[in-house]
Amino acid sequence: MDAASATSSSSSSSSSSDSSTAARYQRAVAFRALHEGPGPFVVANPWDAGSARILTGFGFPALATTGAGLAHSLGRPDGAGALSRAEVLDNARSIVEATHLPVTADLESGFGPTPQDVADTIRAAAAVGLVGASIEDSTGREEEPLRPLSEAVERVAAAVEAAEQLDFPFTVTARAENFFSNRPDLDDTITRLKAYQEAGAHVLYAPALPDAAAIRAVCSSLTRPVNVLMGGALNLSVADLGALGVRRISTGSALSRAALGALMGAAREITESGTFNFGAQALPYADANALLTPPNASH
Numbered sequence: 001m002d003a004a005s006a007t008s009s010s011s012s013s014s015s016s017s018d019s020s021t022a023a024r025y026q027r028a029v030a031f032r033a034l035h036e037g038p039g040p041f042v043v044a045n046p047w048d049a050g051s052a053r054i055l056t057g058f059g060f061p062a063l064a065t066t067g068a069g070l071a072h073s074l075g076r077p078d079g080a081g082a083l084s085r086a087e088v089l090d091n092a093r094s095i096v097e098a099t100h101l102p103v104t105a106d107l108e109s110g111f112g113p114t115p116q117d118v119a120d121t122i123r124a125a126a127a128v129g130l131v132g133a134s135i136e137d138s139t140g141r142e143e144e145p146l147r148p149l150s151e152a153v154e155r156v157a158a159a160v161e162a163a164e165q166l167d168f169p170f171t172v173t174a175r176a177e178n179f180f181s182n183r184p185d186l187d188d189t190i191t192r193l194k195a196y197q198e199a200g201a202h203v204l205y206a207p208a209l210p211d212a213a214a215i216r217a218v219c220s221s222l223t224r225p226v227n228v229l230m231g232g233a234l235n236l237s238v239a240d241l242g243a244l245g246v247r248r249i250s251t252g253s254a255l256s257r258a259a260l261g262a263l264m265g266a267a268r269e270i271t272e273s274g275t276f277n278f279g280a281q282a283l284p285y286a287d288a289n290a291l292l293t294p295p296n297a298s299h
Contacts, residue, residue, distance in 0.1 A: 031171055062103070066252055070087070104134070131168070174201035206218055231253075
């Protein structure tokens, strides 16, 4: 390569990097602003690049990864230790690259025993193009499913500190896992979320809240945006949740489990009835190809 070519290549690489950095900054700002809008927004949860591309086409303003969806796609049950940090971030990178939307990630409890591990995970998340992430307070241990509050607060604070050292507004969501961990104590949930708010978390999240009253109690106790998980037995609309004070709504693993449900239904029909009527409900081959063809792909 001659000097002129080398200079041109270097300039092109620098320009591409600058463009990528600028795009990430814009996505990060847009994601943070969504939490300040006039009403709640829904962040859909893809589990791979293909589902991310399809969901992008439906007009969702942002996407979020799902740890359970990823674990299931890899043939594993969701739970403590099911996924490594590398696997989660590799999956997140593929989702980021499949969409122009802001992407936040489920980073479980931060992948490591110390607050420094959590901070390292936040920096690694930013490096793959994520503009936000959630950190939960679960331990993965059946006998002691929740971290002591002081320990959980230190981990949230470490995540926030690492996020604030980045050159774009990375949104940290702190999760209180009481209702997901068979510790359905609303008062303790609110106490934890208040402490995480004081530690600097930008968004607060208590998955699996049982009813509208619990959601209202959480939202009214906090001054920062609240995320609520939907897609299960709790039958509330976007408008209902907005009236309760919710700012962000996520679907968790519900979309990936809906896909698994369709697969099981099709398999059951074949093996039990010997028929193939499920094919009438399947996405047509040409439509699947069209949906998953990048907009700038050459033909």
